Amino acid sequence: MVDNYASMPISLRARLLAEWGFSAYLHEPRILFDTGLSGYALINNARALGIDPDEPEYLVLSHRHLDHTGGVIKFLGVRSRPLKIVAHENLFARAISADEKGTIDVGVNFTNEDLRRRNVELILIRDPYSLPGGVVVSGEIPRKWGPSHAGGVGDAVPDDMALYIDTPRGLVILTGCGHSGPENIVEYGLQLTGAESIRAIIGGLHFMGLDEDRMGEAADYLASKKPELVVGTHCTGIVGQAVIWERMRNSFALGGVGASFEI
Template sequence: MMAHKIRISVVVENTAQGLGLLGEHGLAYWIEWPGRRVLLDTGQGTVLAGNAFKLEVPLHEADAVILSHGHYDHSGGLAEVLRVNRPNVFAHPAALEPKFARNQDGTSREIGMPASAERALRECGEAWVRTSSPTPVFGRLYITGPVPRVTDFEDTGGPFFLDNECSRPDPLVDDQAVFFEAQEGVVVLLGCAHSGVVNTLQYVDQLTGGKPIHAVLGGMHLGGASPERMARTIEALRSWHIPLLAPAHCTGLPATAALWNAFPGTCTTCNVGRRFEFDLA
């Protein structure tokens, strides 16, 4: 019997490959599950529709939309998607909280959900599935919900705050990842991994009962990682013997280069236009 396929297309990412495709600081994946379609994150919203058209991704057929967290570069296109479709939207309640980042000169900027996305999410009513704990989407597709912070080397704070004065740190409890079990092993999709990529994988490991991890795709938020954090992250990743790593978005160029050097033959690109395929377990 022929195995059912799970196909993942990168619709939004910082970089692009392919005629007419555009990159922006953000992330969005189109997940094709047997009989179902899921959009994970929506980028900022400026290139989502155009890239989807070029990639023949029918956003209006999404059965579910998942927000990995409430930052603008992952939620900006939500209102546009919900104008043409009314799928269930999976997001943690804290995704709606005000979110700010402190600039190097001490000023701040707003980085939360755009007003249009916030309004669209609130108007979902019962179609908004609040992911305050591990949550099934359908079949073997799951959302982690909030990720426990347990490592002692992953600085998961960063310059993120809940107020414009930068006096109330944002713990980013809305940060979550998506995972599913394929025949090849567990596949993990990261938005930004603000909780720490190692914390996230340890939690997925716990939730799946220690099943082998086959692939990790997405943002690992290692742009400002110290040499010690980078070395210990690589050490931890090596312990899982993961066959496929596809760092993207907020991983950062130095960290991406370090991962490619540490895992030759394992790392691959994850830019707009890339497609990944797995066999459904």
């Protein structure tokens, strides 16, 4: 729905828009995961792909950063139905990032009252939370199996959450930015669901800003799990995607706006 890249032919055919940020949609059950940065790309792409903004039953926010939450208010503005939003309990905590020009406020651009006025039922969690269709929102992911990928921001992003979907072919993991680190996200998912294998991992893995050794270590770990499908989007970065492709050529697939995968 939203990604940094327009890398698929459908981007041209459907006039899809790319922007810095991420959003994905599960068609069954109807769960929107993140909203991108502006809302413009999300709404344009949803309509171009034939997804009515009223269709999602839930919106899950992977974490509080603006490139994942910035489209919330605009998305709510084109809906006519109430919506349930699931987010970490520190959704409204200040968040900062930094670049060569200084610090940037990258927290959410709305308040609890803004959501209430727009018929939102806000569900704030810290522990795992079950949604229809066997989907589990991870809640806080322990950082005990490997390092986190929180570089460039002002805190360790404890609110970073993933979606876990246990399928007959193995566990499907959907990430927003992957700040928790791939080892932690995967191992916690296996522990939480009791799944025995990984079917797919799709989403941001935050390889941007990592040195070559760490990117290789993380990619080698993912390869050791023998996933059928790996799609590194958004903050995985072009170099990060190349490192993953190098180690998992049979599992690697491009993301980008309009990409669709059967899980």
